[in-house]
Amino acid sequence: MTSTNSSLSSDTMVAYRFVPGKTEPQRTVVPIPTPAEDEVLIKVLAAGVCHSDVHLLEASATQPLLPGTYIMGHEGAGIVVSHGRDVAADPNNARRLAIGTYVAVCLTNACGARECDACGRGFANVCFNEPMIGLGMDGCWAEYVKVRAISVVPVPGNNPKDSRMAPGIVAAATDAVMTPYHALKRAAGLEPGQTVVIIGCGGLGINAVQVAKNVLRAGTVVASDLRATSLSIARNVGADYAVRPDELKALLEEKSLRVDVVLDLVGQQSTVDVATDIVRIGGTIVLVGLGSPTVGFSPLLSTMKQTTIKGSFGGDYDDLKECLDAIAEGRVRPQVEERPMEECGQVIHDLAEGKIRSRVALVPRSERRGNLSLSARL
Numbered sequence: 061m062t063s064t065n066s067s068l069s070s071d072t073m074v075a076y077r078f079v080p081g082k083t084e085p086q087r088t089v090v091p092i093p094t095p096a097e098d099e100v101l102i103k104v105l106a107a108g109v110c111h112s113d114v115h116l117l118e119a120s121a122t123q124p125l126l127p128g129t130y131i132m133g134h135e136g137a138g139i140v141v142s143h144g145r146d147v148a149a150d151p152n153n154a155r156r157l158a159i160g161t162y163v164a165v166c167l168t169n170a171c172g173a174r175e176c177d178a179c180g181r182g183f184a185n186v187c188f189n190e191p192m193i194g195l196g197m198d199g200c201w202a203e204y205v206k207v208r209a210i211s212v213v214p215v216p217g218n219n220p221k222d223s224r225m226a227p228g229i230v231a232a233a234t235d236a237v238m239t240p241y242h243a244l245k246r247a248a249g250l251e252p253g254q255t256v257v258i259i260g261c262g263g264l265g266i267n268a269v270q271v272a273k274n275v276l277r278a279g280t281v282v283a284s285d286l287r288a289t290s291l292s293i294a295r296n297v298g299a300d301y302a303v304r305p306d307e308l309k310a311l312l313e314e315k316s317l318r319v320d321v322v323l324d325l326v327g328q329q330s331t332v333d334v335a336t337d338i339v340r341i342g343g344t345i346v347l348v349g350l351g352s353p354t355v356g357f358s359p360l361l362s363t364m365k366q367t368t369i370k371g372s373f374g375g376d377y378d379d380l381k382e383c384l385d386a387i388a389e390g391r392v393r394p395q396v397e398e399r400p401m402e403e404c405g406q407v408i409h410d411l412a413e414g415k416i417r418s419r420v421a422l423v424p425r426s427e428r429r430g431n432l433s434l435s436a437r438l
């Protein structure tokens with residue numbers, strides 16, 4: 061195992077860990093990790109906070125969802141600072157992920173093996189042979205993270221100072237853009253001209269609207285949420301209509317719209333009921349939100365309309381690459397608020413209480429705006 065910047069390995073870093081039984085991220089000082097043969101070490105510029113982090117911490121008091129203690133954070137953006145031996149020896153990886161390359165981390169961390177039942181059949185997004193980054197293995201709520209090269213995607217333009225590709229935006233791309241992208245493109249197979257209803261217009265939903273409208277060229281995009289502010293944001297980012305769930309049916313009738321795809325980013329009984337009700341004959345419902353542990357479907361309604369009901373989780377390397385391209389082209393503009401990484405506990409509370417309208421990216425102390433010390437560390 062080698063590191064092209066061996067002086068880093070003797071350093072320590074601040075990290076925020078999940079510890080079973082604790083419902084707050086735990087600040088800790090740990091050695092800066094040394095990348096294994098197939099890994100790169102990334103200096104974290106920004107790391108997103110997600111509702112799944114809230115769920116992880118809430119469940120910690122009673123029954124942790126994942127075993128063990130690990131550094132949290134599954135939405136990372138940063139700079140490659142060193143290579144493991146095999147990465148350095150592989151000309152493709154050494155070039156693709158050269159030291160100094162601005163990268164995004166693909167949280168699902170697929171094994172990539174041809175014989176893998178997930179990876180070998182086009183479902184790398186749900187390969188769990190390797191623990192997910194920040195969800196079972198050490199993640200990005202730290203100054204550095206080591207990640208297998210196979211899970212690292214270079215950012216187009218390679219410039220973290222380009223405001224369109226700012227680290228917080230790239231961090232958001234890894235989940236809040238990639239997840240709805242995979243759901244709409246790969247799971248739903250949304251086609252140009254079709255009508256899509258997006259239920260839930262929080263961090264993922266406002267990106268889903270833009271992906272549907274500007275990338276996949278849906279004909280009509282209807283956004284739905286209980287919160288008036290979310291509806292207004294959805295309109296601002298391109299939704300043709302934005303209404304409360306109880307107003308959907310009347311809107312669809314008034315505008316004579318038939319719904320080809322419903323994307324449910326909430327996952328509660330009430331949203332599933334709406335989805336089942338409004339989807340057209342032969343249409344598709346894609347479940348992404350995990351709002352309730354179980355929901356019921358009407359077999360009668362689903363069979364009589366021949367509804368396709370699918371689940372979708374995260375995305376794979378290609379999804380993330382395509383999302384970053386769409387952002388670079390200005391077709392998706394994620395809304396991200398930056399907060400200091402040491403505020404991660406407060407951010408978790410704010411997110412749990414619905415106080416955050418878009419997405420938060422945590423910025424490690426050394427990477428605050430106006431205090432960029434990248435060149436010094438490189």
Ligand SMILES: [Zn+2]
Binds near residue numbers: 111112134235
């Ligand atoms: Zn997430």
Ligand SMILES: [Zn+2]
Binds near residue numbers: 188
């Ligand atoms: Zn696999």
